[in-house]
Amino acid sequence: MDSSASESGAAAASPAPGAEPTQSRRRRPWWRPVIAIAVIGAVAWFFGTTLAENWDSLQEQDLSLGWWAAGATLLFVLAVAVSGALWGRLVHTLTHERIGLKESIRAHNRAWLLKYIPGQVGFVMSKVVWGKARGLSRLKILLSVVYENAFLLLGSTVPTILILLLARGGDTAVSATVWIAVAAMVPLALAMHPAILSKVLTVLGKRTLGRAVPASALLTTGSALRYQLAFLLPRVINGVGVVVIAVALADAAPSSWIPLAAAYALAGAVGIMAVFVPSGLGVRESVFVLFAAPYLGTEMAILVALIARVLATFADIIIAAIYGLLSIGHHAPKESS
Secondary structure (H helix, E strand, O other): OOHHHHHHHHHHHOOOOOOOOOHHHHOOOOHHHHHHHHHHHHHHHHHHHHHHHOHHHHHOOOOOOOHHHHHHHHHHHHHHHHHHHHHHHHHHHHHOOOOOHHHHHHHHHHHHOOOOOHHHHHHHHHHHHHHHHOOOOHHHHHHHHHHHHHHHHHHHHHHHHHHHHHHHHHOOOHHHHHHHHHHOHHHHHHOOOHHHHHHHHHHHHHHHOOOOOOHHHOOOHHHHHHHHHHOHHHHHHHHHHHHHHHHHHHOOOHHHHHHHHHHHHHHHHHHHHOOOOHHHOOHHHHHHHHHHHHHHOHHHHHHHHHHHHHHHHHHHHHHHHHHHHHHOOOOOOOOOO
């Protein structure tokens, strides 16, 4: 079945405007948003109370920004650009339409800037609108976003949780920490098994597409594994950025660098899953403090988290400027007939 037929089927299956909601929508469990709000509230309470307890000590810190701040900010910008390039390549694999590097980054940057809309609605719709302007299959563009989020979530949780569990709060030597990070790639590779990846895509697909991802549209296991490994690169770049901040502010020991990078990646994933909070504000910082405190101390972990958020916001300003520059003289191609 080709993509147009798939999309026609999806349109036929969708309720008409003004129609009664489907049975699945009517039976959606009421307790899911309640639990989500409760978890976010608990995380916010943890971060708020911890911040209040350490506020006096934080005010005594020298927050003058040096070269490291510019370096970390540029790393955060680079991570988004790399993500855009990988997403463009993924679109090419799914649609067989060649997407230039500049265009991939431009489209991704625009979507990235809409991440402050809760639930990633702006992020997803921006890419859908972009694909429509190029005459690409709406299903394939949505599927590219599903895969992108799947690779992000798996890469930010499966290996990072194992790294944090095995590193044991700073008791591990530098060489042992590296081997722990390498060993963490094993369960990540296992997560690319079709049965496991299909379940992940089904969950994300129902949220993004409104239905399960058709088996015929899935990447091969080898291709999915290669993309998963490639999508680790933006996480690594972000991790290096937060380690630069931790070294500059807290003189973080080399043995803590990999666990700190893992903590930042995991915190970012949790922030994305907190769909009720714009860009995971507060949630990401809370999770990072929880896992970084054994290496930096609670006070310095809070400081690193707050500075990372500030620099990430500066990075978004630069990303907006890059989008503006790449959009100068840009003309969207006409939709194919």
